[in-house]
Amino acid sequence: MIASEGAQVIPSDLIYDDVIHAAAASTSGRSDELLVQDTAWQGYEDIPQWVVDGYGTLFYEIASQLGGRAIHLVAVPTGVGSLLLAALQHYRDPALPPQPAILAVEPVTAACVTTSLAAGGALSLDTSAPTIMAGLNCGTISTIAWPAIRDGLDAGLAGIAITDHQASSAMHRLHELGVRAGPCGAAALAGVRAALEDSDHRAALAVNGESALVLISTDGPV
Numbered sequence: 404m405i406a407s408e409g410a411q412v413i414p415s416d417l418i419y420d421d422v423i424h425a426a427a428a429s430t431s432g433r434s435d436e437l438l439v440q441d442t443a444w445q446g447y448e449d450i451p452q453w454v455v456d457g458y459g460t461l462f463y464e465i466a467s468q469l470g471g472r473a474i475h476l477v478a479v480p481t482g483v484g485s486l487l488l489a490a491l492q493h494y495r496d497p498a499l500p501p502q503p504a505i506l507a508v509e510p511v512t513a514a515c516v517t518t519s520l521a522a523g524g525a526l527s528l529d530t531s532a533p534t535i536m537a538g539l540n541c542g543t544i545s546t547i548a549w550p551a552i553r554d555g556l557d558a559g560l561a562g563i564a565i566t567d568h569q570a571s572s573a574m575h576r577l578h579e580l581g582v583r584a585g586p587c588g589a590a591a592l593a594g595v596r597a598a599l600e601d602s603d604h605r606a607a608l609a610v611n612g613e614s615a616l617v618l619i620s621t622d623g624p625v
Contacts, residue, residue, distance in 0.1 A: 418530050419482075420542045441485040443547040451485060452547055458489035465617060474503040475614035478591035480621045481507040481516050481562070482541035484548030490619070491555040503617075504608060507552070507562035508594030510534040514564040515544050516552060525549045535567045538587040538622055563604070569593040577620075588620035 406412045415422055423442050430436040441458075443451035477494060481487045487507050494502055507516045512532040519526045530542040544552065556562065567586070573596065574589035595616060598604040610616070 418542065419540055420527065420530065441545065442483045442541075442543070443485075443545040445546060448547050451545060455485050455489045455492070455547070458486050459493055461619070462490060462493035469615070472615055473501055474617050475610060476504045476506060476595070476608060477617045477619070478506045478508055478595050479619050480536075480539055480587050480590040480594075481509050482513075482539045483543065483545040484516060484552055485545050486619070486621065487516070488545070488548040488551050491551045495551075495555045505556060506594055506598060507556065508590045509562060509564050510536045510539050510570075510590075511564040511566055513540045513542055514562070515542055517562040517564050519544060519549070520553065520556065520561050535586040536570055536590055539590060563594045563597050563601075565590060565593045565597055569597060582620065583623050584620045585622040588622040591618035591620060 415425070417425060423440065426440070427438055427447070430438045437450075438447070439450055439454075441451045441454040474494075477490055479487045479490050484507075487505070490505055493499070494505060509516055512534045513528060513530045513536075515526065515528050518528060525544050525546075528542040530540050534540050570586045570590050570593045573593035574584055574586055577584045577589050577592060595618060598608065599610065
């Protein structure tokens with residue numbers, strides 16, 4: 404918990420997008436305060452990009468652990484798209500072929516990436532409906548992430564939205580396997596399950612028994 408590090412925690416009933424605006428407003432014009440978070444908008448993009456660069460370390464560590472083995476699919480739990488941007492920056496590097504498919508996984512109540520891709524432009528969604536995937540309950544894509552998401556996700560396998568039931572089922576399965584993931588962390592498994600159950604997504608993936616799938620887990624149990 405960040406409170407244990409000495410931070411002051413202010414509870415709020417606001418949705419994520421409104422919390423971001425409130426936090427930004429609280430530091431505006433104050434030279435002694437600095438807003439540090441990973442959602443970017445026009446005029447606030449440097450710090451979110453630094454956060455994305457930090458996220459990129461994860462994918463270099465994965466490559467090191469796999470020892471050069473080719474990856475077929477990477478499933479990324481997606482909120483504002485910053486972790487997804489880090490994945491795209493890493494796996495869409497022309498110097499690192501072959502490039503795996505990348506699947507963005509979102510709650511059905513906050514599917515801003517999936518909805519925006521279908522609409523052909525970045526949209527903001529109302530995320531007032533609750534979800535157990537609280538860390539993914541984001542309604543607006545980070546401005547620095549949208550161009551890479553629009554251009555870098557695979558046609559026919561861009562993103563998938565999952566229900567709380569699907570996330571819960573995947574979380575319990577991971578617990579059985581000794582992986583203590585929370586609902587957001589289990590979203591990657593839930594998304595892959597949903598993709599493989601859909602005939603169009605399954606055909607696009609062409610997964611077989613030799614395929615290497617990477618499931619990014621973003622949280623532990625609460």
